[in-house]
Amino acid sequence: METQSSYGYTDPNDLKDNWKKALVSSDTGAEITDGANITIDGQTALSVDIARTNDNDVKVQQRSYLVINGDKGYSLTVSLKDGDSDVLDKFDEMLTTWRWAE
Structure with a gap:
């Protein structure tokens, strides 16, 4: 976790492009694909898969x-x-139990 x-x-889509670039910045051969959004304790979470x-x-x-x-992002x-x-x-199952600390 970072x-x-x-x-x-407040919308992760506003950070999406920079986030995706950071995920693969050190590996020019990496392939990144958008995945399905999920909800983590009431908050929309964007998904990517990387090979x-x-x-x-x-x-x-x-x-x-x-x-x-x-x-925080x-x-x-x-x-x-x-x-x-x-x-x-x-991993996806674990995220269904995620709760934000106040």
């Missing part, structure tokens, strides 16, 4: 969500070896 200021924005090959020539998948709560990411799709299901 967090930063939401710069006064890349790491330095050990292992194909890796990542799923990232961008959500804004209060004055949160990027929540899980990484897994390509093909371990049950990890994605568990």
